[in-house]
Amino acid sequence: MRFSQTLESAYASKADLVLAALLAVAGIALIWLNQADGSHFTGGLLIAFAVFVTAYRINRRLAVIAVPYLWLLVFFLVPFIIVVKISLSDPAIAIPPYTPTLELSEGWTGLKSFFGDLDFENFEFLASDPLYYTAYLSSAKIAIISTAITLLVAFPIAYGMAKASEEWRPTLMMLVILPFWTSFLIRVYAWMGILGREGFLNSFLLWLGIIDDPLTMLNTNFAVYVGIVYTYLPFMILPIYATLEKLDVSLLEAAEDLGCTRTQGFWLVTLPLSMPGIIAGCFLVFIPVLGEFVIPSLLGGSDTLMIGKILYEEFFSNRDWPVASAVAVILLLILVVPIVLFQRNQQKQAEADQ
Amino acid sequence: MKKTLLPIAALMAFGSVAAAEEVHVYNWSDYIDEELLDKFEADTGYELVYDVFDSNEVLETKMLSGGSGYDVVVPTGTFLQRQIAAGAFQPLDYSKLPNAENLWDLIKDRTAEYDPGNEYAINYMWGTTGIGVNVAKVQEILGEDAPLDSLSLIFDPANAEKLSECGIQLLDAPVEVIPAALAYAGMDPDGHDEESLAKAEEVIMAVRPYIQKFNSSEYINALANGEICVALGWSGDILQARDRAWEADNGVEIAYNAPAEGAMMWFDMMAIPADAPNPEGAHAFLNFIMDAENMAAASNYVYYANGNLASQEYLIEDVIGDTAIYPDEATLESLYTTTPWDARSQRTLTRLWTKIKSGI
Structure with missing residues (x-):
């Protein structure tokens, strides 16, 4: 309750937007500088919080409902998609030991060859x-x-x-x-x-x-x-x-x-x-x-x-x-x-x- | 704000400094004299973080995932070769390893099969895979002239059937047992083709009903307690069983023999992961281990032979004088080495192993 009251008063004074901007900048800076272990994680959390605060201003209901779904997305769906992706790959002597891996640097052709190499052979x-x-x-x-x-x-x-x-x-x-x-x-x-x-x-x-x-x-x-x-x-x-x-x-x-x-x-x-x-x-x-x-x-x-x-x-x-x-x-x-x-x-x- | 941030910043700074001074070593369990660990810290000033594992597969998974955080790891030769191919290790800087001159050329030549030019790793310990027997029981069952140093003890169905009443155990490791079966059948122990696998399956299946268990660690105690009388296992483990029985004074006499048909020789190698946080410290550790007296202390403790020629003058007689640990020239010639299995043949091998163990 305390938290939502604080958010409420910040909302009234538009201090929340200032806070969100500050958090986002701090988060990006942390990730950019990458000074210590876990700075990516902390930075990500700060940015996520900033996004939440901004979303709360736009649509309160949606912002609150989105939290558990986001949780599922990050800790269940994304890992599951990664596992499905690996299950469609082929083993290789490499780090990590399968191929293809997604090469974002190669742009569209990389993406195309990536999906082309996936198949249901293992199943x-x-x-x-x-x-x-x-x-x-x-x-x-x-x-x-x-x-x-x-x-x-x-x-x-x-x-x-x-x-x-x-x-x-x-x-x-x-x-x-x-x-x-x-x-x-x-x-x-x-x-x-x-x-x-x-x-x-x-x-x-x-x-x-x-x-x-x-x-x-x-x-x-x-x-x-x-x-x-x-x-x-x-x-x-x-x-x-x-x-x-x-x-x-x-x-x-x-x-x-x-x-x-x-x-x-x-x-x-x-x-x-x-x-x-x-x-x-x-x-x-x-x-x-x-x-x-x-x-x-x-x-x-x-x-x-x-x-x-x-x-x-x-x-x-x-x-x-x-x-x-x-x-x-x-x-x-x-x-x-x-x-x-x-x-x-x-x-x-x-x-x-x- | 400042008040809370400062200690955090200080902690972060401290964390990065401390990490530079630590050396993380990942070795097999029960594989070193722990006094050496303190000595390393005293000699070099690094802080040593020493973790242990008990299977090559666990180590390999860590290596292939990357970011293990270890500075020195100890894979076995065949595993090393595959991990080098995957790009898991960095080349050694021999200018930082003056003690490398202590290494034994004979072993270096053999490990070069896995790591050409010994570019990525140095040998730590080596040994053979052979037969541990409870001498009295086997002679009681098979007679005085029982072939204690022959694989026929295990793979000849007539012998195995008789010995099954006192218990036979084999390593739960296809890469060890299949070559032994092939050596018994008189084929190339390093054969990976279908014909070799079919032959190995035939040999092992013929004695499968007489094998009590496939296990890679329990046979030490089982031999020492007299629960089993024959085991195909690693030299140092069986010597440990011999010593435990001797200490317990329970009347059990265990002997280790490298099979006359040829025994597998294996090498545990020290290497530095490509993404090691502290390669400088890793080199310091390798150099420390290659010191003749340090290496001798490790061998005197674990009863395995090492690849360090200079250390031999510091070895106790129990180690250097025991042909089960340091075989004579002739036996050394008959030892064979194996090469790694590629992904496809590895799958066939593991599948065959499941079939041998569970019948499916």
Whole structure:
């Protein structure tokens, strides 16, 4: 509020235009002189702010709406266009390792030859080798199964949290969030220590006498599922807990008055009403797991096939940035479907809340 | 306004001065005696920023993206050659490297294959890729006259099947394992053509069921603990496994042998990126490393041979006297080197490797 008031008073006195001009000059000067690291960035910010202040004078509404769109443009659309561009290029031994690169100095002919050299060869290549669609499918399989397991584990926890007394809830909530205080990588490494042949779990089972020989758990798909479910559990618990907590208890009482047993009440009232939370949780888990790289590479074996690993190999082992980009573009296209569904679900929920 | 701006301006000025005095070095992990790092700072007055990596691919991606901010990097020969072609390095100024006279001509001749005239890089360490065995276990399974120095230990299906019960691991690096398979088959280990790849696939696939794992770092501990009995790995790593088993006194005796069929020789080279912020400091670091006593200290610590002839008089007997580290003349003759794979054959190679590992 303070900021808009300041802007308001500056607007009245036309001081804003003076300010914008000053900022623009300072920004251009910074970029021009390029004295220190980050002067381009600071200069760019100053100019962007100057443009915003000027736009605010011309059309206030538009200027304010433009900010989030600009954010998307700069941090999502532009990088995505760059990735698409690389996916249409050819690999080369050069810096950067692909061709063509845009030579603005050559003017129109440079631009023409640039677009002439782009083609869909890499996408054709992806379609011709069964490795890639097998990897996409196997990623999808791992993502679906681990989302289902996460849901089965998370729902009772969230349910218990929502049923707990008011004074306990913050503590329980704390316990769910607590693992985030340690680095994600360290927690995955801890699982390597637990699941290894000489690991904690095997020693414990041997000590109990349940098994005679240590089980091979690390470097298998089992370990990947354990790692994924463990890591993404809070993302499932929190949205489900949020819907269950808001649940109106009188609805359950009404159901019982009408002759429902407790179990029937759960299936007919609680579960349908917690659906928005379940759906949100499932998307929050499914979408990142599909492209997961760290967990399968640390806990998985050489036969764990996931698209994140393929992408890494294309990029690092083959130095083939164009094919790696093509893999990434297709992954994004696959993800667009669940993301759109997720958005629609969120929107519906927002409307229902109103 | 002035009050707030001044410290910022001062900071910026300080930042640029400090950057000039820093030398950023990017080397393999566990690859130097850390006392040398302090010594470099004391000797030259530069501030040393020392980072480590554990795979050539990671380094190469940084080099090919440009603007890595490093002054000295350490790629392996084949990678160096490709990165030179990409224009990633600047030529060395030998007038600033008086200690270059300490270098070993024999190694210089070999590294010139990757870097003609040694214009861009100097050798840091070199070694071979060979076989690490748990002597007692292998002899128990295959008998007293088991061929401990032969690739048939791994690539002969009859041997591999028997040895699979105590565990075989191979490096997870096609550029190491494929040449070894070709050497076993009696073909040119440096073959990149389809026929060579098909032969290598045939050799490796025949023993694939008996290979426990493809991994480039775990075999050190696995050998030392007695979890596996044969590994195809890097000389220094297997010697490390030998020493760890010896320290643990667990009755495991590990031996390293360069394969009789021929062993791959590799070279880790120090080079200066084209866009190094401090080339002056980078040259100072290279010259410091090429000092005979400094280089000897590094080798005495990591148990790898170096390309510095003058350093040999300062090497401890454990290093210079060990034929696994400094092979005798005859073995040295049988060592082969490989050349880099171009983009097309690299793709076929990686694809073949995925097929070997995952069956798809």
